[in-house]
Amino acid sequence: MRAFATLVDRLTYTRSRNAKLDLIAEYLRTTPDPDRGWALAALTGALDFPAVKSGTIRNLLTERVDPVLYTLSRDYVGDTAETASLLWPAPEGETPTDEPGLSEVVDLLRAMTRGSVMTELPKLLDRLDANGRYALLKFATGAMRIGVSARLARVAFAQAFDVPVDAVEEYWHGVDPPYPTLFAWAADGADPPRTDLVPLFRPFMLAHPLEDTVVSMDDYAAEWKWDGIRVQLVHVNGETRVYSRSGDDISATFPEMAEALDFPAVLDGELLVRGTHQGGEQGGAASFNALQQRLGRKTVSKKMLREAPAFVRLYDVLLRDGEDLRELGWAQRREHLELLMDRLDPERFDLSRLIEADNFADLAAIREGARDDAIEGVMLKRRDAPYIAGRKVGLWYKWKRDPLLIDCVLMYAQRGSGKRSSFYSDFTFGCWDGDPDAGAELLPVGKAYFGFTDDELKWLDRHVRQNTVNRFGPVRETDKSLVLEVAFDSVHESKRHKSGLAMRFPRINRIRQDKPAHEADRIDALKALVRD
Amino acid sequence: MNTRALPDFSWLSPDPHGIFVAPCNAWIDPSKPVETALVTHGHADHARGGHARVFATRETLAIMNLRYGAAGDEIAVPLREPVELGGGVTATYFPAGHVLGSAQILLEHGGERVVVTGDYKRRPDPTCEPFEVVPCDVFITEATFGLPVFRHPPIAGEMRKLLYAREQRPDGCVAVGAYALGKAQRVICELRRAGYHEPIYLHGALEKMCGLYEELGVPLGALRSATGIGKDELKGQIVLCPPSALNDRWSRRLPDPVTAMASGWMRVRQRARQRNVELPLVISDHCDWDELTQTIRDVDPAETWVTHGREEALLRWCQLNQRRARALAMVGYEDEDD
Ligand SMILES: [Zn+2]
Ligand SMILES: [Zn+2]
Secondary structure, three states: OHHHHHHHHHHHHOOOHHHHHHHHHHHHHHOOOOHHHHHHHHHOOOOOOOOOOHHHHHHHHHHHOOHHHHHHHHHHHOOHHHHHHHHOOOOOOOOOOOOOOHHHHHHHHHHOOOOOHHHHHHHHHOOOOHHHHHHHHHHHHOOOOOOOOHHHHHHHHHHHHOOOHHHHHHHHOOOOOOOHHHHHHHHHOOOOOOOOOOOOOOOOEOOEEOOOOOOOOOOEEEEEEEOOEEEEEEEEOOEEEEEOOOOOEOOOOOHHHHHHOOOOEEEEEEEEEEOOOOOOOOOOEOOHHHHHOOOOOOOOOHHHHHHOOEEEEEEEEEEEOOEEOOOOOHHHHHHHHHHHHHHOOOOOEEEOOEOOOOOHHHHHHHHHHOOOOOEEEEEEEEOOOOOOOEOOOOOEEEEEOOOEEEEEEEEEEEEOOHHHOOOEEEEEEEEEOOOHHHOOOEEEEEEEOOOOOHHHHHHHHHHHHHOEEEEEOOEEEEOOOOEEEEEEOEEEEOOOOOOOEEEEOOEEEEEEOOOOHHHOOEHHHHHOOOOO | OOOOOOOOOOOEEEEOOEEEEHHHOEEEOOOOOOOEEEOOOOOOOOOOOOOOEEEEOHHHHHHHHHHHOOOOEEEEOOEOOOEEEEOOEEEEEEEOOOOOOOEEEEEEEOOEEEEEOOOOOOOOOOOOOOOOOOOOOEEEEEEOOOOOOOOOOOHHHHHHHHHHHHHHOOOOEEEEEOOOOOHHHHHHHHHHHOOOOOOEEEOHHHHHHHHHHHHOOOOOOOEEEOOOOOHHHHOOOEEEEOHHHOOOHHHHHOOOEEEEEEOHHHHOHHHHHHOOOOEEEOOOOOOOHHHHHHHHHHHOOOEEEEEEEOHHHHHHHHHHOOOEEEEOOOOOOOOOOO
16 A cells, blocks of 8 residues: 555656656556556546445544534545545554555455445554555545546556557456456566457557648548547447547447447447538538537437437448458458448448549649538548558548638736746737727637747747736736737637637647737637638 | 633733734734834744834844844843833743744733744754743634644655655756745755755755854755756755745756645645645644644643634634633734745
């Protein structure tokens, strides 16, 4: 428990992603089985001990500490587990002699029932110091909240044993804590865990930005890049799961899709929502805004299923009827995919159409002319490329639509976090709500914290410090003299903003020192770019 | 439980700007300029400039001189020796163990004894004299860390954490945020006691105060200015600076620093994270909860008055322990020195 408590403590105060990876990897390398497996389970949020809940901890404390003092403390600290770890009546500064190991803790926690937890948990707490108690309570309630995502923990696992992270991701969903087969494979070179019995997520193949590259249409196929969310549908053993880009299981959010695939296969496509108010290139897809209404919901109402039904526009097939097709070239997989369409419900699936272009210039012209809002750009896929997880140079390219640009005026700046904490690096900018020479005012239209180079950041930081007119905590209001060219992917109506508009992916494209503030764009100009 | 008859203390009036002692027209730690000020210690929330006449220990006067320039009339009060203030009021200063020169003030009038602690702690501190228990009828205490979650660990362990972090970062440095008066010098002395005798580098804002401590007889070992030297020289070193410099442009001169902070607030993770601290060092010059409650037991006054801090919890504790207590609504006492 001591090593785990130290890990938790150090992760709490570590901000850099690399430093976090190093800490976790080091722990996983140096800690014996099965403790390291339990720790990995805790970090990935895979543990649940039903007898120990936040309320249990509160009850334990108020049996031992005056309830008023407990409440005052809890209000100040803001976290029940931490309050309990600090308030627990135990001698301070003495190292406990009978500290339990992580696997003993797991055994004891598992054995606890609602009836026994009030007598058993205190015995464990008595064997730990304040850091140990904190780690234990976080571990037991399954809510670590130390800035480590499940993905980060898996990357650290791969780093610890120098195995491919995609393989870890692939095996992950087929193993259970404390993951003995996973550690045996990664640390000791044993056979990998079996993957054919459960609906596993396979890491996606991803694309590089095309930038200045020109490719031959003889070698590459082109298709539209749709503006939905990339999903993977997996059917094994009568069970279907829908996975998001990050490998999260989102089957419950899109139950109609989970029901729609009924034979063994792994399919890759873009999840979209049917739109009624626009036809578009291939027809039927609403804009990303419509899809957003359905994201992040654990359950879906009948009304929502009726009004915004989902479907998947298929890009690829990875496995079919138990056969792994990933080694085949794209063109062959595409043939398999086209043959599959007959077996799929057309309400729920369609095929991503290929773009017929004779040459690259022709493709560029077609891309320019694309008017469908659900199109984000063009994908270029090497015809002979196998399906390889991750981003391998030269196989797939994405060629996004040119970003939209607008000139805004810098209004506020806030300090960043981590390495940027000494710089003003989060910028809020605005547009004029009318003619600035006739008394118009600036309304904030967005916020950006990237897009600039390190040198530009230094310059912006200096500009903010030298032109501050007001301070509100970490925020400075500037004299609104600087014009920033802001790039963004799209803009939508939004009731949450005073300007009534919200941008997607705004970033600072250029600092326009050459442009006076009153020549910056007006709200109307931005409004004209709304394409909902 | 104290069985003495309850006196009325009408000669003493707590005011939002300090405690006013009417018979001698004097104020204790007033937050506005006054005719006569009795100052417990040099922290800015207790010692302010602009008073016509100041009673304080020799060290506190020296600190005030450094911070505000010469005051009008300075009276150096020796410890444990009663001073007549007029109007039948006597003041006696006793060590408070908070920072160099810090004192509690015992006021006596018509047979009634009142102790005003200013700020204090019970832990050993190599930079100042230890707190003494002074029996009294009314004990006026601070409550900066007046919550049972605050329990400061032994300082030796915190020093080990600091030295370990330095060892781990030979190509970087450890930047320790510590308040200029008291905390910085205590951290330096404790580092020396832990066997660390390398030069310690100082932010400009700490240099003068460290110089004054040495002049007043607190040896700090080799100190260097962190201003105007290259990043290479700071590699593998410990650098002390005021907390506000940790996240400011000043810190850009440091080679790959670990951000440490020496403060009692570091006990609470969220507080440490809010301040972007990577290495929290729980070191305080105030009493923790156990010290506060133990001191009230030791002094065993008829009444306890709480000046500043988290007074609600301490009042609750007094109530649970059948002790009379009240909160004084004081303004302007910030945590300069936590
Ligand atoms: Zn103080
Ligand atoms: Zn104070």
